Amino acid sequence: MQVDNRDESALVRAAQRGDREAFASLYEANVERIYRYVLARLAEPADAEDVTTEIFIRAMKALPSYKEKGVPFASWLYRIAHNEAVNYMKRRSRRGETSLLDTVAAHDDPANAALSQVSHSEVVRGMDTLTDLQREVLGLRFAGELSIKETAVAMNRSEQAVKFLQHSALRAMRRILVPQEGEPHD
């Protein structure tokens, strides 16, 4: 479900006034991409479900202080999503938990993986090796399906910086997914 900017503004204002259905519509319009973004960061569907719930609860609580002038609603939501995902990963690492993907990784042989047969777990594992900013850009661009401009707003960076990060992240992903190929040429 997609809503255009004008509809979205009206929904936000209505939700700020306490309209439950308006908030539900905002949820429906954004949950798919937020879930994908979180899943790309956390890998585990059960974790992604919990964190997605938390993100929307945070958004619900912070909604009265949201001002449309500054940041588009989706970008604002992604900022919350980013913070929640990072906090969740920190908690998970402090508890010494590992992702199921780590276990899968031990039995994989990436050298045999042709790019066309790359699985979801390999892509997420590849993302784990990126820097925070590279991971964030791929998550927002490819899982969240944000444009360069929206990604720049969500990350509070320039569009040029986002393009640079996107480029460096894809180069790094290529090295991970096709290790036998070596460095692509400049």
Place this chain on the structure above:
Amino acid sequence: MTDSMDQVLQDCLELLGQGVPLGECIARYPEYAKELGPLLSTADVTQRELAQVLPTEVRNRVRARLMTEWARQHEPRRWRWSLPLSVPRWAAVAASLVVAIMGGGGGTVAAAGSAIPGDALYPVKEITAETRLWLTRSPEARVEWYSHLVKERVEELRSMTAKNRSNDMSTALRRLNRHLEGLDLLVQEEVGDQAAASSLVDEGLILELQDYVAQQQIAQDMIEDTLREAEDKAQPDLEDALGTISRARERVQMALEAARPSDS
């Protein structure tokens, strides 16, 4: 890696998104063809694998939880400015009068709202805030107010940086420290002790504190942004503020985790 390659890659990703075949995209940029092909196919695989479909049952479960939470959040809230019996009635009345008089002189108070340290109206802003804090007794409401006060101080620091008024920053920093100390004390009393006694901590307070943690992350980001553009003289104060907010946020986060160790 060049700026132009960053742009070419983005142009090709947009073309692919519009349905232009890969070969045609690459043909438009022959000088980058060798690198473009592998990068675009990597982008394609990454996008394909990250575009996981949200299962309907998950969508419905999350929605149901949210709607329950919405009902809880929007039920009539208890009177947040209630005072404990230990506060003498005359003091409450006097304080209310102060607030009312300041509110009545609305112009002054409103104008003071945007004052920063060093401005003539700043003391009015300070007294109004402190009075309201004193009158706010429920822990939940106090956390919300502390969060608001920290945000105000961060805005002041940003404003002073933009106006090159770093000499007055110490006032904002001193107040910031006082807010965070007050919050620390509140968390210790309301969450720390109760958690140690394994008794239940008020769910509303937990949510408010979790919200506080999220808000402070944004406050940190704002100061980091300000730091990048601040003159050298302002840098130490901004770094102090950043460290103070970050440490306070971590303490609240630790208290929350101690109170709800199994919370994910």
